[in-house]
Amino acid sequence: MPTDVLGAERAHLAASRAALRAMREHARSLSADAAGDWVSQQVLQGLLDQRVAALADHPDTPLFFGRLDRAADDDLPPTVYVGRRHVHDDSSRPLVIDWRAPVSRAFYQASPADPMGVALRRRFGYQGGDLTAYEDEPLDGRSLGQSRLLTEEIERPRTGPMRDIVATIQPDQDEIVRSGLGVTVCVQGAPGTGKTAVGLHRAAYLLFTHREKLSRSGVMIVGPNRAFLSYISSVLPALGEVRVDQTTVAGILGDHGHPEDPAVAAVKGDARMAAVLERALWLHVTKPEEGVLVTKGVNRYRVPDHEVREIVAGLRGTTRYGAGRAALAQRLAHAVLVQMERRGESPDDRVQDSVARSKPVKTVVDAVWPKLTPEQVLFRLLSDAGFLARAARADLSAEEQESLLWRKPYKSHRSAKWSAADAALLDELADLIERTPSHGHIVVDEAQDLSAMQLRALGRRCRTGSATVLGDLAQGTTPWSARSWKTVLDHLGQPAGEVTELTLGFRVPREVLDYAARLLPSVAPDLAAPRSLRPGAGSLTVRRVTGADPAATGAADTGPAVAEAVRAVLGREGSIGVIAADASVPAVSAALEGVAHGVLGPDSTGEERVLVVPASLAKGLEYDHVIVVEPADIVAAEERGRARLYVVLTRAVTSLTVVHALDLPEELA
Known part of the structure; x- marks a missing residue:
């Protein structure tokens, strides 16, 4: 490798890092004192x-990972370095171009068939933050085969949180990333x-391209659990995006x-519940039995019951419940003002507001x-069989209505214990009462596992925006998992x-993926x-433990073999995930006594190199080496156990070891 070329690129990297430090110091030197008032100063300081x-x-992290030598004769620089963020020197000369900029698209999309004005594409190899190698790809029609540096970056063992993939984005992925x-x-x-x-x-691309709009309306990432959010937490900050909400459905x-x-949760999650809830809310609006009598001084004004x-x-039914309640008070007050004007008075808006807040009007409105809260409405729906029947009509069968009613009714909505499915119903009611604010864009991962009512709740949060919906129908593990993306x-x-x-996968070895695909x-x-x-x-090892005690659990039988499998990969680079049925996790952890490890929980970060992972939390996570304990127990643990096993088997990016004493599912036998 010519050292002068590598030396020149290292010099450019050093200059770029120095320029980035200067940009940061300049940002530090700016003061919010120029803002006029204290509130403006606080806002400006937050932006700084x-x-x-x-x-x-x-x-x-490499500051830049690619370079384009352009062949086109245009106003663009002849050499463009592509990196995670824009960097310029003190003369505003660009040293690194943000990967999201239009000119950078050629790094991902250019090909010999369509070079996009590029003569040569260069990829860089790094060890830590030090530039160690480069690889040139002429775009003149010569085929150089698969990029070695690209392959090494894709296959690089991963420890800790998920990394960004800006250096390895493939053309089909780039098309999705750059969607409007x-x-x-x-x-x-x-x-x-x-x-x-x-x-x-x-x-990250949308935040770069529509910065001003999305800074007002916001971007939200919705993941399946907090362990998953911890796993992806470093990606956007590494790309320079720090103002993004990352949460779960439960967090919302x-x-x-x-x-x-x-x-019962499946019935509550069904889309039919939307109509049931709407009726339940509006059933609280009753037919007026009397009019309104307002006294102002010696004058009396009556709005008759028919009016x-x-x-x-x-x-x-023409507005949200809360807005309708407020409008009713104003309409009644307006009817009184009409009578005042007929008597020669000249009332203004302050008089109307005063009448709307008066006791006679408030009594009729109440x-x-x-005035209702979502909890009051849902409490009545789930505790009053007659009211539920009126709200359900023909949307729910008698058996479904019976299943929804609480077996042991609570005394009031304040003492009720709500489930995760109830949370989506409460949110639906809250939106029927007052409009839910919308984000500019939301990203929903593992969307196939969400119920219709949960999806409606998320849809309300991008009502005036757009969404990126991610998932795999084959990995649906809830009773209400989607069968169709439409x-x-x-x-x-x-x-x-x-x-x-x-x-087309890049992370999971073909031998492992083909094995898991038998379940499809x-x-x-x-x-x-x-x-x-x-x-x-x-990359695949399937080991059956023989001579086990049939009366013992699968986890207890396989304990020594699991510990042996973990020790076998401890000498190799990368993270290790030991995945078992949730109920078996304590036994598996006990079997690893003497091996430093952690147990992944719903709210844990999972920073240990060796982690025991409950099968229910494995979705979305990846480990270099995966040991799956007793697949039969994972399948038996839930209704869609085979889908859960498919998820578990595809978490490995280097090696998969399956340890079992019980018979494997017939597809894997």
Whole structure:
């Protein structure tokens, strides 16, 4: 390798890092004191702090990873370095171009068939933050085969949180990432295709391209659990995006975790509940039985009962419940003002507001259109069989209505213990009462596992924006898992969303992926089998433990073999995940006594190199080496156990070891 070329590139890297430090110091030197008042100063200071954070240099992360030597004769620089963020020197000369800029697109899309004005593409190899290698790809029609540096970067062992993939984005992924803000994109992605990374990078791209708009309306990332959020937490900050909300459905709707029969939760999660809830709310609006009598000094003004009924009928169902209640008070007050004007008075808006707040008007409004909370409405619906029947009509069968009623009614809505399915119903009611604010864009991962009512809740939060929907129908593990992305988009309120499919994997070895794909005919027969670019010969080991005690649990039988499998990969580079059925996790952890390890929980960060992972938390995570304990127990633990096992088997990016004493599912035998 010519050292002068490598030396020149290292010099450019050093100059770029120095320029980035200067940009950050300049941002630090700016003061918010120039703002006129204290509130403006606080807002400006917050923006400056975010700018400083976005300009942080990560010494272990390459500042640029590619270079384009342009052949086109235009106003663009002849040489462009592509990196994670824009860097310029003190003369405003660009040293690194942000990967999201239009000129950078050629780094991902240019090919010999369409060079896009590029003569040569150069990739860089790094060890930590030090530039160690480069690789040139002429775009003149000569084929150089698969990039060695690209392959090494894709296969590089991963420890700790998820990394960004800006250096390895593939053309089909780049098309999704650069989709416009007005387009909702749904990505059906097989394991290892990078769908989660694509969704995060699309968020970063939209923030770059529509900075001003999205800084007002916001971007939100919705993941399946907090462990997953911890895993992806470093991606957007590494790309310079620090103002993005990352949360879960429970974080949005309320962390209501009271246990509930899955069959009941499935009924509550059904889209039919939307109509039931709407009726339940509006059933609280009753027919007025008397008019309104308002006294002002010696004058008395009466709005007769028939006129009150007309006003209520005109408002009912045409607005949100809360707005309708407020409008009723104003309409009644206006009717009084009309009578005042007929008597020669000249009332103004202050008089109308005073009448609207008067006791006679408030008494009628409270009787006819009572003030309600979502908890009050849902409490009545789940505790009053007659009221539920009136609200359900023909939407729910008698058996379904019976299943929804609480077996042991609570005394009031304040003492009720709500489930996760109830949380979505409460959110639906809250939106019927007062409009839910909308974000400019949301990214929803593992969307196939969300109920129709949960999807409606998320859809309300991108009602005036767009969404990136990520998932895999084959990995649906809830009783209400989606069977069609069209249905998901309909419930999300984005029926015009575009569905695209990623089937070519880069992370999971082919031998592992083919083994897991044996389950596909059982869990998602309509999906095409995924393919992997990595052969992964020798990456799969299936070990049966013999001589086990049939009376013992599978985890207890396999304990020594699991410990042996973990020790066998401890000498290799990368993270290790030991995945077992949730109920078996304590026994598996005990079997690893003497091996430093952690146990992944819903709220834990999982920073240990060796982690025991409950099967229910494995979705979305990846480990270099995975040991799966007793697949039969994972399948038996839940209704869609085979889908859960498919998820578990596809978490490995270097090696998979299956340890079992019980018979494997027939597809894997």
